[in-house]
Amino acid sequence: LHLVLFYENRLQDHHLVIPSVLQGLRALSMCEVLSPGLAVSVLKAIFQEVHVQSLLQLDRHTVYSIITNFMGTREEELKGLGADFTFGFIQVMDGEKDPRNLLVAFQIVRDLIAKNYTLGPFVEELFEVTSCYFPIDFTPPPNDPHGIQREDLILSLRAVLASTTQFAEFLLPLLIEKMDSDLQSAKLDSLQTLTACCAIYGQKELQEFLPSLWSSLRREVFQTASEKVEAECLAALHALSACLSRSVLSSDTEDLLDSFLSSILQ
Structure with a gap:
């Protein structure tokens, strides 16, 4: 003392x-x-x-x-x-x-x-x-x-x-912004971080950001100059779909998975 x-x-x-x-x-x-x-x-x-x-x-x-x-x-x-x-x-x-x-x-x-x-x-x-x-x-x-x-x-x-859903509302806009960056390293880091977040996020965290996420991912999948970025985008899409599927099983909210997949199929 x-x-x-x-x-x-x-x-x-x-x-x-x-x-x-x-x-x-x-x-x-x-x-x-x-x-x-x-x-x-x-x-x-x-x-x-x-x-x-x-x-x-x-x-x-x-x-x-x-x-x-x-x-x-x-x-x-x-x-x-x-x-x-x-x-x-x-x-x-x-x-x-x-x-x-x-x-x-x-x-x-x-x-x-x-x-x-x-x-x-x-x-x-x-x-x-x-x-x-x-x-x-x-x-x-x-x-x-x-x-x-x-x-x-x-x-x-x-x-x-990627350790808490409490960061989602601040992190997702940041990831979307960095996905649109000219720096490949920033794109890759953002995509890998998004994939890591999907392990703990649910529909509630993703709902308002899904259209922007899909718009950024779509551009990279169809127009990217880098196979690395394309592979990470596909991994992120896979993680997002899995995340929304899990939420569907555990909630009675509107089916975000359905609308997300419809926009991809379109």
């Missing part, structure tokens, strides 16, 4: 001591005998006192590690913070540029969603703070000692974007 209070107070000191204070708090975040309530206290202090994105890469990484450690061992405590925890994390991540940190940040967002933390009114903000990296535009520097590949970031971000 005394150490935690000491470090929390030091967060208000000169910015040069902050990295050392964060190292101390990270060590405490791995401590199994920390009293109940202290994890919340530490995170509140960091959210309030530290402008994380003005720190160096290593120090920002330390903040993500503290959050990850507490999420692993103090889940119920953190959930007690409600949407304040989500909002605090959004502020920490906002503007992150380093690929090493982004991989950890994306994993935190996945855990927030997978473990049903309260997102409250911050669903759109959480989407914005992650989707701003889509599609991933990263080329590892030559002789990169960290070994992070573009594909690692693409898959990690896709796992976040």
Whole structure:
């Protein structure tokens, strides 16, 4: 308790001591005998006192590690913070540029969603703070000692974007926009992300976007210059049809599958 209070107070000191204070708090975040309530206290202090994105890469990484450690061992405590925890994390991540940190940040967002933390009114903000990296535009520097590949970031971000139906109303317009991009890599990433989303979406999520999705897919299937893009479009159509078929079996809503397939047959 005394150490935690000491470090929390030091967060208000000169910015040069902050990295050392964060190292101390990270060590405490791995401590199994920390009293109940202290994890919340530490995170509140960091959210309030530290402008994380003005720190160096290593120090920002330390903040993500503290959050990850507490999420692993103090889940119920953190959930007690409600949407304040989500909002605090959004502020920490906002503007992150380093690929090493982004991989950890994306994993935190996945855990927030997978473990049903309260997102409250911050669903759109959480989407914005992650989707701003889509599609991933990263080329590892030559002789990169960290070994992070573009594909690692693409898959990690896709796992976040396709992990919840709560993102659908924001994500589908973004995917449609990027499908119409001139960049082949953006088209492919959008199509693969759409296919991944179909595993969890239902008619409700897709309904208003089906005409636009079909219009973008149709153009690529019939007019594309790339076999790769065409193959991904066909895979996405297959996934959309399967998704709508599943929904038909489980609901009594209007038959979207029928109208979707009619437009394709036409």
